[in-house]
Amino acid sequence: MKKLLLAAAAFSALTSAAVQAPAQNAASQAEKLRDAALKDDVAWDIMEGLTTEIGPRLAGTEAEARARDWAVRKLKSLGFANVHIETYDMPVWVRGEERAEIVSPFPQKLAVTALGNSGATPVEGIAAEVVGFDSLADLEAAADARVRGKIVFVTHSMTRTQDGSQYGYYGAVRRTGPSVASRKGAAAIVIRSIGTDKRRNPHTGVQMWAQGVTPIPAGALSIPDAEQLQRMLKRGKPVTMRLALTPRNIGMRQSGNVIAEVPGTDRNAGIVLIGGHLDSWDLGTGAFDNAAGVAITAAAAKRIMDAGRPRRTIRVVWFGAEEVGGNGSKAYRAAHGNESIVFVSESDFGADRVWRIEPGMAAANAPIVDRVAALLAPLGISRTTLPASAGADLGDWVRAGVAAIDLQQDGTRYFDLHHTPDDTLDKVDPEQLRQNVAAWTAMLSVVANAREPIERRPAAAAAQ
Amino acid sequence: MKKLLLAAAAFSALTSAAVQAPAQNAASQAEKLRDAALKDDVAWDIMEGLTTEIGPRLAGTEAEARARDWAVRKLKSLGFANVHIETYDMPVWVRGEERAEIVSPFPQKLAVTALGNSGATPVEGIAAEVVGFDSLADLEAAADARVRGKIVFVTHSMTRTQDGSQYGYYGAVRRTGPSVASRKGAAAIVIRSIGTDKRRNPHTGVQMWAQGVTPIPAGALSIPDAEQLQRMLKRGKPVTMRLALTPRNIGMRQSGNVIAEVPGTDRNAGIVLIGGHLDSWDLGTGAFDNAAGVAITAAAAKRIMDAGRPRRTIRVVWFGAEEVGGNGSKAYRAAHGNESIVFVSESDFGADRVWRIEPGMAAANAPIVDRVAALLAPLGISRTTLPASAGADLGDWVRAGVAAIDLQQDGTRYFDLHHTPDDTLDKVDPEQLRQNVAAWTAMLSVVANAREPIERRPAAAAAQ
Numbered sequence: 056m057k058k059l060l061l062a063a064a065a066f067s068a069l070t071s072a073a074v075q076a077p078a079q080n081a082a083s084q085a086e087k088l089r090d091a092a093l094k095d096d097v098a099w100d101i102m103e104g105l106t107t108e109i110g111p112r113l114a115g116t117e118a119e120a121r122a123r124d125w126a127v128r129k130l131k132s133l134g135f136a137n138v139h140i141e142t143y144d145m146p147v148w149v150r151g152e153e154r155a156e157i158v159s160p161f162p163q164k165l166a167v168t169a170l171g172n173s174g175a176t177p178v179e180g181i182a183a184e185v186v187g188f189d190s191l192a193d194l195e196a197a198a199d200a201r202v203r204g205k206i207v208f209v210t211h212s213m214t215r216t217q218d219g220s221q222y223g224y225y226g227a228v229r230r231t232g233p234s235v236a237s238r239k240g241a242a243a244i245v246i247r248s249i250g251t252d253k254r255r256n257p258h259t260g261v262q263m264w265a266q267g268v269t270p271i272p273a274g275a276l277s278i279p280d281a282e283q284l285q286r287m288l289k290r291g292k293p294v295t296m297r298l299a300l301t302p303r304n305i306g307m308r309q310s311g312n313v314i315a316e317v318p319g320t321d322r323n324a325g326i327v328l329i330g331g332h333l334d335s336w337d338l339g340t341g342a343f344d345n346a347a348g349v350a351i352t353a354a355a356a357k358r359i360m361d362a363g364r365p366r367r368t369i370r371v372v373w374f375g376a377e378e379v380g381g382n383g384s385k386a387y388r389a390a391h392g393n394e395s396i397v398f399v400s401e402s403d404f405g406a407d408r409v410w411r412i413e414p415g416m417a418a419a420n421a422p423i424v425d426r427v428a429a430l431l432a433p434l435g436i437s438r439t440t441l442p443a444s445a446g447a448d449l450g451d452w453v454r455a456g457v458a459a460i461d462l463q464q465d466g467t468r469y470f471d472l473h474h475t476p477d478d479t480l481d482k483v484d485p486e487q488l489r490q491n492v493a494a495w496t497a498m499l500s501v502v503a504n505a506r507e508p509i510e511r512r513p514a515a516a517a518a519q
Numbered sequence: 520m521k522k523l524l525l526a527a528a529a530f531s532a533l534t535s536a537a538v539q540a541p542a543q544n545a546a547s548q549a550e551k552l553r554d555a556a557l558k559d560d561v562a563w564d565i566m567e568g569l570t571t572e573i574g575p576r577l578a579g580t581e582a583e584a585r586a587r588d589w590a591v592r593k594l595k596s597l598g599f600a601n602v603h604i605e606t607y608d609m610p611v612w613v614r615g616e617e618r619a620e621i622v623s624p625f626p627q628k629l630a631v632t633a634l635g636n637s638g639a640t641p642v643e644g645i646a647a648e649v650v651g652f653d654s655l656a657d658l659e660a661a662a663d664a665r666v667r668g669k670i671v672f673v674t675h676s677m678t679r680t681q682d683g684s685q686y687g688y689y690g691a692v693r694r695t696g697p698s699v700a701s702r703k704g705a706a707a708i709v710i711r712s713i714g715t716d717k718r719r720n721p722h723t724g725v726q727m728w729a730q731g732v733t734p735i736p737a738g739a740l741s742i743p744d745a746e747q748l749q750r751m752l753k754r755g756k757p758v759t760m761r762l763a764l765t766p767r768n769i770g771m772r773q774s775g776n777v778i779a780e781v782p783g784t785d786r787n788a789g790i791v792l793i794g795g796h797l798d799s800w801d802l803g804t805g806a807f808d809n810a811a812g813v814a815i816t817a818a819a820a821k822r823i824m825d826a827g828r829p830r831r832t833i834r835v836v837w838f839g840a841e842e843v844g845g846n847g848s849k850a851y852r853a854a855h856g857n858e859s860i861v862f863v864s865e866s867d868f869g870a871d872r873v874w875r876i877e878p879g880m881a882a883a884n885a886p887i888v889d890r891v892a893a894l895l896a897p898l899g900i901s902r903t904t905l906p907a908s909a910g911a912d913l914g915d916w917v918r919a920g921v922a923a924i925d926l927q928q929d930g931t932r933y934f935d936l937h938h939t940p941d942d943t944l945d946k947v948d949p950e951q952l953r954q955n956v957a958a959w960t961a962m963l964s965v966v967a968n969a970r971e972p973i974e975r976r977p978a979a980a981a982a983q
Contacts, residue, residue: 107747111628253941255803477719480747
């Protein structure tokens with residue numbers, strides 16, 4: 056039956072019946088691949104290996120280089136084609152000593168960590184009065200005289216959400232707070248960690264000094280410590296803190312992206328580009344952020360590969376240096392921006408289950424999204440009207456009009472772990488990880504094998 | 520009615536009716552006090568103040584001395600009588616630097632903390648091969664040659680329980696593991712933290728070197744790090760660790776107990792002795808362990824005091840140096856062992872709700888336990904046949920035959936926090952704290968006012 060219909064299709068213009076039957080076969084194939092992926096062990100194996108054998112892998116350090124070598128060995132052993140490293144150079148900042156203590160009126164240590172690109176104190180630290188603000192807006196509104204020479208403390212009210220959407224707004228305390236404080240003449244700044252846990256493990260994260268701003272020491276207190284400091288400040292007596300942060304800029308170092316491919320049968324159908332990032336912050340072993348993403352995307356791509364050559368080449372990129380500014384994704388786009396990349400999708404939001412589809416395809420490709428949505432519904436995944444934006448590594452492609460689908464993960468506990476020492480393998484739920492692989496496998500099966508062309512999106516829609 | 524009956528009782532041998540009516544009045548009074556305590560803010564106020572204004576308060580340090588001064592001010596301001604400090608001297612051990620890292624084959628840092636009385640490494644640490652054991656029994660059974668010159672790692676299988684009963688068994692890894700390792704010639708020992716969480720905050724805790732054993736560096740890895748080390752060891756290649764722990768014994772220092780009283784009306788009825796411990800480990804602010812206990816017992820005693828003088832004096836002791844060996848309780852018993860203490864009860868298991876009564880009274884006093892049980896039942900507290908044992912500070916009194924009732928707290932999350940940096944105020948649920956105060960208030964109301972004599976228990980029952 057199948058052969059007859061295929062033969063018929065080859066000899067005639069595609070009739071409706073002929074289109075439908077291969078589509079049904081493709082759907083049935085995708086369903087089988089999806090269900091088999093619910094027993095996946097490849098993603099766990101990648102995560103376990105990378106977090107155990109490498110551990111933390113800060114961009115531009117020898118640990119990230121070890122991670123690249125590990126990645127090449129792993130991806131080759133999994134059978135991928137064209138496995139290689141593409142390097143680039145970048146300035147590297149590394150953590151030093153980190154200590155904070157209240158000197159008076161209530162002497163005790165606080166748990167602190169430096170934010171990316173933080174300036175340094177002398178080894179013995181600096182001591183200054185703390186001036187507290189309830190929000191970034193309050194700091195921005197403050198007279199310079201209130202801030203000058205002091206250690207600025209900024210808290211915020213980020214709460215737990217499933218979509219992680221509060222990170223954008225409250226994350227500004229980390230991203231721009233240090234520059235605002237420096238402009239006003241602060242001696243240093245410590246923020247309430249951008250997170251949702253109540254553990255004494257501060258959240259690091261990158262911040263970039265605004266043009267012309269002098270770097271000052273910039274740290275994050277753990278959330279319990281930030282609350283402790285607030286209780287002290289509320290008592291109305293001057294609070295003096297000693298802060299020691301001794302990070303260093305160690306100059307230009309090599310970083311790189313690791314690339315692997317599942318070769319397609321049709322060179323003219325364009326490339327499907329997927330991935331996550333290989334680098335991690337230095338405090339944890341980067342399990343959620345983002346061993347999960349590289350593991351999920353590679354495991355799904357391998358499942359497509361093992362089922363026979365797809366129509367489109369699937370290219371898996373494990374990006375370097377996402378955490379510290381996206382140097383890897385910039386280098387990749389600079390080198391490959393002119394290639395026929397027709398679809399992108401990124402996994403960079405932990406290891407918990409996918410719960411919704413955010414579509415980002417041209418109107419002509421609505422049937423592709425429909426087919427993906429139908430295949431993912433049995434996994435507890437529904438569709439939203441929020442447009443796909445990919446993540447930090449592939450967002451530029453989406454903004455440029457390349458088609459995309461985001462498989463949004465449950466972020467309820469993501470910001471408990473994000474950029475902390477607690478981002479470790481033990482947090483991963485193998486069943487939720489497998490659901491990710493199943494969702495990705497089904498999506499890749501549809502997208503890589505779609506018979507219709509994958510269109511670019513109009514610039515306006517892409518800019519949504 | 521009440522006055523009439525009391526007058527009748529004064530003129531006659533106590534008739535059954537006359538006993539019953541005051542008992543009913545007492546029960547009604549205890550019920551009112553219990554229900555009012557469900558709105559208590561005193562316990563929270565004590566906890567908030569002690570953990571914020573003092574923070575960590577390691578026995579024998581200046582922080583514990585500040586805590587004693589704070590306690591005296593607080594207890595006086597609450598209206599207690601006879602508030603004073605009783606000091607004693609003790610040897611003091613203090614934490615130094617703490618670093619652990621895997622040198623090969625998978626270089627990365629591990630989160631470690633020193634156990635109490637740990638020996639020290641040189642500042643730069645020691646590097647040695649790790650030899651792993653799945654239990655204390657496995658270490659004990661190992662040939663000395665397997666252990667000599669190595670860093671011993673011992674894991675265990677402690678799990679979460681409501682009654683916290685696994686601490687006794689699995690805690691032996693901490694309490695005796697270091698001495699066993701030293702006897703076999705180990706260079707150092709690191710254990711899987713004695714805890715139930717999955718956070719990268721190791722659990723400290725005291726261990727005493729067995730007679731004649733040479734102190735060696737002894738630390739605890741956080742549970743995620745212990746699991747990481749297990750994964751490395753499972754790969755079968757030699758694992759080399761560098762361990763730096765630089766604690767010091769700083770000689771004899773002063774510690775002390777803080778005492779406060781609610782004076783009773785009947786000096787011959789004996790004293791009700793209750794309390795918790797004021798000292799804490801140095802990593803957290805000792806909220807669960809044990810600001811909660813001193814807060815709950817004092818808040819309940821204050822409620823009895825404010826309702827009018829009880830029959831028996833209630834003595835509240837906030838013990839020093841519980842964590843490091845019970846120096847405070849030993850000093851207290853040595854000084855006060857001959858006084859007429861007729862009942863003891865201790866709160867030292869966190870701030871979560873009381874869920875059961877463990878009775879420890881003579882058969883003749885069964886009606887007292889019955890009255891307490893009836894009053895506590897509406898708070899979700901039921902009776903068990905497990906005998907009372909008090910805790911580390913008042914257990915000796917129970918073993919000597921003094922009557923006791925334990926109000927056992929829910930320990931489900933206790934060993935997530937115990938002896939870690941995460942034992943901080945934010946973990947406390949004010950509603951559960953209030954339920955503790957209500958239970959304690961009701962119990963104290965019954966016990967301090969009981970008209971019948973409180974008997975000693977036979978030695979055999981007490982030794983149960």
